[in-house]
Amino acid sequence: MTQLFDSVAGVLAAVGRDLGVTEWMTLTQERINRFADATDDHQWIHVDEARAAEGPFGGCVAHGYLTLSLANKFLPELVAYEGLKMGVNYGCERVRFPAPVRAGSRIRGRGEVVAAEKVKGDGVQVIIRITVEIEGGDKPACVVDTISRLYF
Incomplete structure (x- = not known):
């Protein structure tokens, strides 16, 4: 369920709050191929299904940056803002890719408010x-x- 915030005070009070999880989505080979085209990153572990099947992951895997970019999909599924005049993406910190995502895997986003000021x-x-x-x-x-x- 999407968490709704309507004020600075509401966001400040949410530090430490678990925002829950999004619905599952399938990360398809088609999406991986489109990302490869958009970024000119056609490394075989992402797009060559035959070669990747023999590689270290047993099949094609999503680009780390594709997986990272899906944070932009998951955020509005986890939080919504009422009375917002403007919101901007200010950046990211501590990006890590602990495990590869095989093509065809289902993924979802889990959120937590870790800080606010x-x-x-x-x-x-x-x-x-x-x-x-x-x-x-x-x-x-x-x-x-x-x-x-x-x-706000």
């Missing part, structure tokens, strides 16, 4: 950790602390 004006800077989980996996695919600036 007031910023100049009527704003708040919030750090939300997104952990990209792989169905049946022992380790996450990606862990990233996303930084947003929100102005």
Whole structure:
């Protein structure tokens, strides 16, 4: 269920809050191929299904940056803002890729508000950790602390 915030005070009070999880999504080979085309990263572990089957992962795997970019999909599934004048992506910290995502795997995002502080004006800077989980996996695919600036 999406967590709703409607004020700076509400965001500040949410530090430490578990935001739950998103729905599962399948990371298809087609999406991996499109990402390879968009970034000109056609390394065989991502796009050559025959060769990748014989490689270290037993099949094609998603680019780490593709997995990271899905934080942008998962964030609005975890949090929503009412009365927001403007929100901007301020950056990321502590990006890690503990486990590869095989093509065809199901993944989801888990969120947690790890920090928040007031910023100049009527704003708040919030750090939300997104952990990209792989169905049946022992380790996450990606862990990233996303930084947003929100102005109510």
